[in-house]
Amino acid sequence: MNVVWRILFYIGVLWRFYGCRHFIVEAACPKGCLCLSPAQVMCNSGELREIPLKNMPLTVETLALQKNIFPVIKSDAFLGLKALRKLSLDRNNITTIKPFAFRGLPRLRDLSIQHTPLAVVASFAFAGLQNVSQISLCHNKILRIEAYAFAGSAGIRLLNLADNPTVLVETNAFSSLSSVDRLILPSGIRNISQDAFFALDMVGYLKLSFMDLSEVSAFTFRGLTNVKLLSLQESDLGVISANAFDGLDHVDTLNILNNKIDAIHELNITAVNHVRTLRLQGNHLLETPEPGSITLEGLGVLHVVGNYFPCGCHIHTLLDSPLANGSYASGEDFLSKNYCISPLEVNGLQMAQLDIFAIGRCHEQVTRENLEASGAASLAVSLDHFRWCRGSSSCISSLPYKEQCPVGDSENLEEMPV
Numbered sequence: 052m053n054v055v056w057r058i059l060f061y062i063g064v065l066w067r068f069y070g071c072r073h074f075i076v077e078a079a080c081p082k083g084c085l086c087l088s089p090a091q092v093m094c095n096s097g098e099l100r101e102i103p104l105k106n107m108p109l110t111v112e113t114l115a116l117q118k119n120i121f122p123v124i125k126s127d128a129f130l131g132l133k134a135l136r137k138l139s140l141d142r143n144n145i146t147t148i149k150p151f152a153f154r155g156l157p158r159l160r161d162l163s164i165q166h167t168p169l170a171v172v173a174s175f176a177f178a179g180l181q182n183v184s185q186i187s188l189c190h191n192k193i194l195r196i197e198a199y200a201f202a203g204s205a206g207i208r209l210l211n212l213a214d215n216p217t218v219l220v221e222t223n224a225f226s227s228l229s230s231v232d233r234l235i236l237p238s239g240i241r242n243i244s245q246d247a248f249f250a251l252d253m254v255g256y257l258k259l260s261f262m263d264l265s266e267v268s269a270f271t272f273r274g275l276t277n278v279k280l281l282s283l284q285e286s287d288l289g290v291i292s293a294n295a296f297d298g299l300d301h302v303d304t305l306n307i308l309n310n311k312i313d314a315i316h317e318l319n320i321t322a323v324n325h326v327r328t329l330r331l332q333g334n335h336l337l338e339t340p341e342p343g344s345i346t347l348e349g350l351g352v353l354h355v356v357g358n359y360f361p362c363g364c365h366i367h368t369l370l371d372s373p374l375a376n377g378s379y380a381s382g383e384d385f386l387s388k389n390y391c392i393s394p395l396e397v398n399g400l401q402m403a404q405l406d407i408f409a410i411g412r413c414h415e416q417v418t419r420e421n422l423e424a425s426g427a428a429s430l431a432v433s434l435d436h437f438r439w440c441r442g443s444s445s446c447i448s449s450l451p452y453k454e455q456c457p458v459g460d461s462e463n464l465e466e467m468p469v
């Protein structure tokens with residue numbers, strides 16, 4: 052009897068011991084993951100179809116869920132991970148992020164979703180990120196950024212969307228991002244809706260480059276306030292429409308650099324815009340703006356340098372405009388610092404080398420068609436590379452100055468010895 056009891060006792064102890072050990076291992080780490088510590092979990096096995104919340108230690112601070120195959124991030128997908136600070140979902144097969152996918156993560160600071168087929172940043176996908184300061188969305192297939200995608204995520208300081216085929220930035224796309232230092236948008240944007248940047252209250256640096264717009268439409272920048280540097284550069288801006296810059300307020304520097312501009316229907320920057328420095332540099336303007344269509348008032352500094360303008364009879368209209376008429380100091384050496392784009396005979400010539408007085412003012416319809424024809428011929432030469440670039444993404448991506456996603460910690464995680 053004694054012996055039997057002893058045997059039963061040992062069996063019981065052994066069962067409890069193994070069972071318990073088994074239990075600890077299971078509870079500590081989800082299947083398909085490697086728990087390096089209670090604070091660091093890697094699930095890079097490649098086999099996960101769902102977010103492995105079951106058995107995830109609630110103490111996890113750094114979570115890498117890379118190279119898996121979950122196509123959808125559901126709403127509240129990470130609910131309960133209250134200690135989570137850094138989350139990487141790079142290299143997954145993510146095609147959909149549902150609204151409020153990352154809600155309820157009060158300590159999350161750093162979110163990375165790169166190298167996925169994600170095509171839309173849907174409304175509210177990144178909403179309610181109370182404490183996130185950095186989102187890297189580089190190297191995805193994002194075509195569209197919808198309204199209110201980042202609603203209520205006011206702490207975001209860096210939003211990097213580099214290297215996406217983004218075509219459309221919808222109205223209110225960035226609303227709520229009230230303290231962004233750097234907003235890095237992809238190349239090749241074709242359509243920025245009016246009010247796209249509405250309620251971006253405090254932006255360090257907003258660079259819009261390699262765009263392929265048909266127009267800078269009315270109210271594109273409305274509601275964008277307190278910007279250190281807003282730069283439109285290396286883009287085909289199409290037509291600058293009336294009211295394009297209306298509602299843009301408090302800008303240290305507004306750069307319009309190295310663009311092709313088909314026409315300026317109106318450029319009206321006044322004291323209400325509070326623009327300190329306007330720099331127009333290296334642009335090719337294909338048509339002379341109509342008399343009175345340019346108003347530049349209340350600027351601290353105006354730089355108009357290295358641009359190419361039509362030098363036909365309309366040159367007098369240009370020289371009378373505030374770009375050149377001496378309202379600002381830069382107007383005085385306008386002629387020595389800018390160049391002709393047309394007619395063909397003077398293409399590339401410094402304006403100062405022209406005999407301005409010998410160029411007659413335009414008379415009603417005088418040989419207008421001839422002038423335009425020669426203008427068109429010269430453009431084919433000087434704007435060759437713009438034409439070549441239009442619509443060609445390979446060209447765009449081969450151009451310099453492209454913002455790279457910073458090599459963040461999510462990359463380092465991958466290199467960590469396992």
Ligand SMILES: *[C@@H]1O[C@H](CO)[C@@H](O)[C@H](O)[C@H]1NC(C)=O
Nearest residue numbers: 119120121122123144145146
């Ligand atoms: C990725 O997701 C798409 C759409 O959900 C699916 O068709 C495809 O088979 C998935 N690929 C892998 C490797 O699971």
Ligand SMILES: *[C@@H]1O[C@H](CO)[C@@H](O)[C@H](O)[C@H]1NC(C)=O
Nearest residue numbers: 156157158159160181182183
């Ligand atoms: C949010 O981040 C700040 C700065 O790192 C930190 O001080 C604060 O405690 C965080 N909030 C929460 C709820 O963790």
Ligand SMILES: *[C@@H]1O[C@H](CO)[C@@H](O)[C@H](O)[C@H]1NC(C)=O
Nearest residue numbers: 219221241242243244265266
């Ligand atoms: C830009 O996109 C909006 C919304 O889809 C559309 O209504 C508008 O016509 C587009 N504009 C251009 C110039 O393509």
Ligand SMILES: *[C@@H]1O[C@H](CO)[C@@H](O)[C@H](O)[C@H]1NC(C)=O
Nearest residue numbers: 297317319320321323343346
């Ligand atoms: C330019 O903008 C100011 C301020 O918004 C406005 O009062 C003025 O009428 C505009 N001028 C033109 C020519 O549109």
Ligand SMILES: *[C@@H]1O[C@H](CO)[C@@H](O)[C@H](O)[C@H]1NC(C)=O
Nearest residue numbers: 343345371372373376377378
């Ligand atoms: C330049 O042109 C603007 C607008 O036409 C005008 O208001 C301004 O007085 C002109 N400045 C000079 C110095 O002629």
